[in-house]
Amino acid sequence: MLTIFLLFSQVASATPEYAVKESRNCPFCHASDGPPQLNERGEYYGINNHSLEGFVPSPASTPEPEPENKNEIGVHMNVWVVGSISFAFLLLMLVFIYVIRL
Incomplete structure (x- = not known):
């Protein structure tokens, strides 16, 4: 049981080497809430053997502007x-x- 925990804890933890390898800073893969939460890129990176190759970001939704109420x-x-x-x-x-x- 301890072996499984240690094995997965090594895989799941982010290190500065990932940032150096991809030439990106930490917020590129981590959510605005900060580590350990991952954004879409970070989840893709972890699932695809620590590689961003083939990553296509989902289109960002643009919010409708609020109508201006003028008196x-x-x-x-x-x-x-x-x-x-x-x-x-x-x-x-x-x-x-x-x-x-x-």
């Missing part, structure tokens, strides 16, 4: 435009009232 008033008017027009209208009304009172 717009009307078709082409945003809050800044409506506020500016309202402010100008109020100023014009004040000027008109001031002129009438003279």
Whole structure:
């Protein structure tokens, strides 16, 4: 039983020699969680007698972009435009009232 454990523990452990042999750094085969978790390349490397020959990565799925929600008033008017027009209208009304009172 101890012999089987020692045999498989040698096979399953990553060493710096693998990185030197493949001219890659550790994250190339290990998941972002870090060792000992393997990514797709690392699993392929272990199953195929410590070789990346013939490895074809699976296509990465591209997530759909989230739609942007803009708070717009009307078709082409945003809050800044409506506020500016309202402010100008109020100023014009004040000027008109001031002129009438003279």
